[in-house]
Amino acid sequence: MNTPIPGIEDAQTLAQAIVDTIHEPLLVLDARLRVLAASRAFYDIFRVDPEHTMGCLLYDLGDGQWNIPALRLLLETIIPEKTAMDGFEVDHDFPGVGPRTMLLNARKVIYETSANTTILLAFTDVTARRAIEREKAELLERTEELLRQKQMLLQEMQHRVANSLQIIASILLIKARAVTSEETRHHLKDAHQRVLSVAEVQSQLHASGGVDQIEVGPYLTKLCDSLSASMIGETQAMLVRVEADHGLIGSDKAVSMGLIVTELVINAIKYAFPTNRADALVLVRYESTGDAWALIVQDNGIGADTPVPSAHGGLGGAIVEALVKQLDAHMTLSTSPGMTVSIRHTGEGVLGSATSPAQAMS
Template sequence: MLDFRKVEDAQTLAQAIVNTIPEPFVVLDDEFRVLEASVSFYKTFKVDPEHTRGRLLYSLGDGQWDIPALRVLLETIIPEHAAMDGFEVEHDFPNLGRRTMLLNARQVIYEDSSNSTILLAFMDVTNRRAIEREKEQLLKQTEELLRQKDTLLKEMQHRVANSLQIIASILLLKARAVLSDETRQHLKDAHQRVMSVAEVQRHLHASEGIDQIEVSSYLTKLCGSLAVSIVGESQPITIKVMAHSGMIGSDKAVSIGLIVTELVINAIKYAFPSAKADAMILVTYEIDAADWKLTVSDNGVGKGASDATGHNSGLGTAIVQALVKQLDAVTEVVSGSNGMTISITRATFTSHMPRAA
């Protein structure tokens, strides 16, 4: 085992340790004169040992090392705390330029001497700080772009909603003006299709521009709107919604909303040709991960499953068939004396919801 009782051996080891440290490193006496410095110190700050050792740290580089923050560290903080890590200094260092340094300092006090030394290490974080500032600037720019996007999206939603309301109003006015009952009914049906899309827009606006819609609330409001505008007092029909809570994309919501609109309109038109005290249409929507099932059932007279809607063919049937295909789903129609059930299913789904009865 080595014995470092010889001063020369201890100094040799200390010098080897200093030179091994990759970051600039300097040893100062208690008067802040340079006792020793590492090779990396000389290389980084472009100084030579002859003009460094024995000199006051503040006088290096013709006094350019007389840095106020460095004085605070060495003359105020170190005497009180004996150590300091991560003390940041930004300065125009001689032969180096404007740099940001993290200083780590330790005061070494010896038992058999009133003198002390200070170990001072430098870490250049200029590039790191520049990257951090760049990231911060990019973040601010991104936030501003997102703010502008949200503003534009809200404005677009507002304009689309207004346009849909205008179209819906025109359709109703035309429906009142025409003499043909068949044409009037077609215009009213078109009005409901427009309103189902408008309902999606209202939910998007309420979601502050997020392109996701809460399906249960959406279907409840949509069916409520259909009940108010279509169901007559002479034949009251209850429209009930039972839906799992969950978020769906606005594009999917438009398709589902149009399907529900068509199926509910058909049920109101054809399921109850005569008065029925407990007439009801039940809309259910179930979710199982990526799979889902939409069901519209009634407790009316029922009818043969002649097409995708279970009723007469026409524009509504074509719309439903196209939307079901677009949603990568399949249609099933079950009809009997107790009513009709039309299910739109994506993938395989086992239903646990009740049917209208």
């Protein structure tokens, strides 16, 4: 039994049923841009009726609301050349509907058995999507502006802190020169050195860009280079070397670590080498695994005769112990050979055994 072939009227009924099932607005136009069919969504959204739509020129629909230059460009220039266009965006204030942003998808249908052509024109309302995108862009712009303002304020604060520290250091040095008591002069010079140490740590952090995470290697290298330049005389053959992996540390912890290194390196420069030595070396090492890290400052100096940087060894030692505690770490000392100060934070990682002082200095 043969299935009967649908007639023209049946095909039109089927086509209209298909068009009506589409949730987005859809028009079927003939070659002269007159409406052959329209989806139910088109009638509902644009508030027009079939009586004033079917057979009408597209540009005359709804008192000319579709007589849009961008739409004319699409239908009269682009489609005849390309036969298809997706995502053609149109902004228009539709009467009774309001401002809308529409994406138009158009297809030119060419039939094998007929010279007639048909244009399918589908609309996607992206008004809400574009509004969200604009809000996101505005929010991003405001956020970037706030970040710029924060950076400017941070730079201004760092500049003022640096100036204040330099002023305090200068006052302490002036007072040290003015007093007659040798003990008082010693304490004032010691305080002067501490203030300069804090200023140096602050300046190195400022050079790192004020970011939340600091790469330890470059930070300690710059710090130790600055200490060497200011503390080691031209006649001294002493080297301060930094060996560090690519570990990162929070900028708040970097301050404490920088002050510890400053105190220990200054201690070694001052006391580890009472006489000039060609092989004099102060080595600063940093290694990390996960949250665990180790900071080791060692020298190949006189060892047991070097003043021990502990709380019993003066203000510098007390500062170091307080900072180690602040970092939730523990400190151990070894004086054979030279002086080795190891500061370790166990964290959740597991660090391998540290190189012995003899191996590190070789």
